[in-house]
Amino acid sequence: MPPRVRFAPSPTGYLHVGGARTALFNWLYARRHGGTFILRIEDTDMERSSTDMVTAIFDSMTWLGLDWDEGPRVGGPHGPYFQTERLDKYRAAADALVASAHAYRCFCKPDDLKAERAAAEAAGQTWNYDRRCTRLAPDDIARRVAARESHAVRFLVPAGITAFDDLVHGRIEFDNANIEDFVIIRSDTYPTYHLSVVVDDVEMQITEVVRGDDHISNTPKQVLLYVAMGAAVPKFAHVPLIMGPDKKRLSKRHGATSVGEYETQGYLPEAMVNFLALLGWNPGGDQEVFSRQELIDRFTLEGISGGNAVFNPDKLDWFNQQHIMRLPADDVLRRIRPDLEALGWWSDDLLSTRADWIARVLALIKPRAKNLSEIAPQMRAFLSDNLVFDDAAVKKHLSDPSVPAHLQAWIAVLETTPSFDAASLEAALRALAEARGIKPGVLIHATRVAVTGQGNSPGLFEVLELVGRDRVIARMHLPA
RNA sequence: GGCGAUAUCGUCUAGGGGUUAGGACAUGUGGUUCUCAACCACAGAACCGGGGUUCGAAUCCCCGUAUCGCUACCA
Numbered sequence: 006m007p008p009r010v011r012f013a014p015s016p017t018g019y020l021h022v023g024g025a026r027t028a029l030f031n032w033l034y035a036r037r038h039g040g041t042f043i044l045r046i047e048d049t050d051m052e053r054s055s056t057d058m059v060t061a062i063f064d065s066m067t068w069l070g071l072d073w074d075e076g077p078r079v080g081g082p083h084g085p086y087f088q089t090e091r092l093d094k095y096r097a098a099a100d101a102l103v104a105s106a107h108a109y110r111c112f113c114k115p116d117d118l119k120a121e122r123a124a125a126e127a128a129g130q131t132w133n134y135d136r137r138c139t140r141l142a143p144d145d146i147a148r149r150v151a152a153r154e155s156h157a158v159r160f161l162v163p164a165g166i167t168a169f170d171d172l173v174h175g176r177i178e179f180d181n182a183n184i185e186d187f188v189i190i191r192s193d194t195y196p197t198y199h200l201s202v203v204v205d206d207v208e209m210q211i212t213e214v215v216r217g218d219d220h221i222s223n224t225p226k227q228v229l230l231y232v233a234m235g236a237a238v239p240k241f242a243h244v245p246l247i248m249g250p251d252k253k254r255l256s257k258r259h260g261a262t263s264v265g266e267y268e269t270q271g272y273l274p275e276a277m278v279n280f281l282a283l284l285g286w287n288p289g290g291d292q293e294v295f296s297r298q299e300l301i302d303r304f305t306l307e308g309i310s311g312g313n314a315v316f317n318p319d320k321l322d323w324f325n326q327q328h329i330m331r332l333p334a335d336d337v338l339r340r341i342r343p344d345l346e347a348l349g350w351w352s353d354d355l356l357s358t359r360a361d362w363i364a365r366v367l368a369l370i371k372p373r374a375k376n377l378s379e380i381a382p383q384m385r386a387f388l389s390d391n392l393v394f395d396d397a398a399v400k401k402h403l404s405d406p407s408v409p410a411h412l413q414a415w416i417a418v419l420e421t422t423p424s425f426d427a428a429s430l431e432a433a434l435r436a437l438a439e440a441r442g443i444k445p446g447v448l449i450h451a452t453r454v455a456v457t458g459q460g461n462s463p464g465l466f467e468v469l470e471l472v473g474r475d476r477v478i479a480r481m482h483l484p485a
Numbered sequence: 486g487g488c489g490a491u492a493u494c495g496u497c498u499a500g501g502g503g504u505u506a507g508g509a510c511a512u513g514u515g516g517u518u519c520u521c522a523a524c525c526a527c528a529g530a531a532c533c534g535g536g537g538u539u540c541g542a543a544u545c546c547c548c549g550u551a552u553c554g555c556u557a558c559c560a
Contacts, residue, residue, distance in 0.1 A: 015560050050559055115558050122557090131487055131556085157558050174490065183488050183556085191558040198560045222489055222555035245491080245553090252552065280497095283509090287498060291508050310498075312491045313553060320497065320510045330523080372523045398520095431519095449519040461521040 008040035008212045015047045016058035019263035020065035023247045026281040031215045032071045033304040044076030046087045049195050065264040069274050083209040088201050095196035098204045099158045099189055107233035111138040112156045133185040158190035167225035172242035173309045179225040203230040215242045242306045245285045245313045271378030276325040285314045294327045326375040334364035344381035350388035369463035386457040398460030402450040416481050425474045427466035456480045
């Protein structure tokens with residue numbers, strides 16, 4: 006039977022890199038085995054959830070290429086896929102648990118319990134709810150329910166040991182004595198996470214629950230719920246968390262944490278996916294750079310490692326550079342088109358008559374960019390005649406009194422050389438330098454500054470060829 | 486405090502009773518070179534600590550320690 010897995014974010018914030026990786030592992034697993042990847046929005050915390058965040062999460066998932074088979078927007082046989090639209094299911098499940106004596110109504114006031122807990126903890130004691138409401142007389146309960154007195158529903162945790170076989174950690178055991186009778190329905194009639202997640206995972210027929218390590222301690226509660234509901238317990242795979250460089254939980258003070266920020270900074274989704282996949286999962290072998298399909302072909306839950314992993318921005322940059330280098334020119338062009346339009350350098354003939362030329366320009370620039378956003382600005386010398394001069398470079402390479410005479414001679418060569426290609430230009434320049442008794446570098450650097458405005462650029466002769474004879478000569482006449 | 490998970494170069498990791506403990510990022514040095522990248526070569530850099538089992542432990546066991554997580558009418 007093909008697996009059914011899900012990603013179930015809470016729309017209380019943007020999609021962060023940790024959530025993205027959890028989503029990615031689920032997606033890879035589903036795609037690897039021809040299974041179903043379900044997206045479910047866990048928005049039962051009305052206080053902190055927002056529809057803007059729902060949209061932002063969809064956008065980031067889409068950007069990463071993590072398409073879902075069932076969920077919001079695409080629908081599916083187990084909808085709706087927003088938990089707030091499924092409340093009656095959770096309430097019915099809770100009523101059934103009360104009826105079967107697996108749960109009970111608790112009329113205690115939250116503030117009172119909170120105060121008791123605080124007092125006990127101040128005295129250094131552990132505090133668990135003492136089940137006082139299990140001792141309520143049945144007719145008393147019936148009367149208070151009839152009177153619509155607000156109350157929670159608690160799960161009656163049985164004595165014993167609860168264990169499960171985690172696909173990444175192996176067998177994990179918990180003594181139920183350490184588990185409190187947790188609330189499954191709040192006094193505002195909304196379900197808590199433990200109930201809603203289990204009810205949904207049962208109904209959506211989830212076969213493997215792949216989620217963050219932070220849920221390991223929650224799992225026995227949920228296993229208890231599955232058993233009480235008479236449902237099959239799925240397999241669990243708890244993936245390690247992503248930490249900041251200080252090994253503290255990744256947060257804003259570590260820099261960008263949301264996927265959307267990386268998108269706007271010019272990272273490729275391919276690079277992000279590659280980087281995230283290898284953070285805590287190893288495909289075996291020494292290969293590091295993978296396409297999406299290669300990741301799918303190799304993914305296994307067993308390859309996930311056990312310890313938390315530090316998010317290393319340097320390595321992300323390296324992946325980004327690797328993927329940019331591998332991207333075909335027309336693909337790069339498509340992605341930086343908005344940047345070029347913003348700079349006023351876009352024209353449609355870049356896609357037609359000048360397609361080969363721009364591909365050659367991009368071939369020069371691609372290995373020099375570790376970020377998509379760096380590419381367009383580096384195309385100035387090719388796409389604009391409005392150069393920006395670097396003062397230090399001008400001073401260093403154009404200010405010597407001997408330079409103008411050398412450049413005059415070089416211009417004469419440029420005007421007359423029969424073929425304006427990189428190899429011919431290089432030969433001509435070196436010959437001229439030798440004839441004038443100077444180092445080629447003097448002419449090379451001066452020409453670079455005159456033609457690009459900058460001290461750094463791709464190889465000069467390739468630049469000259471692609472800028473073209475007329476524009477090169479025009480710029481040679483204008484050294485500031 | 487209780488419970489749980491984890492522990493190999495700075496970072497991501499491979500390996501796993503006898504290995505020169507491997508790779509990648511980062512770092513350093515050198516090469517190439519017209520600059521900057523890219524590229525190539527080389528270098529430094531690790532098995533958390535203590536016991537035990539064993540001829541032999543980084544690997545197996547126990548005890549510590551550290552880190553992270555859970556311990557809510559958050560998810």
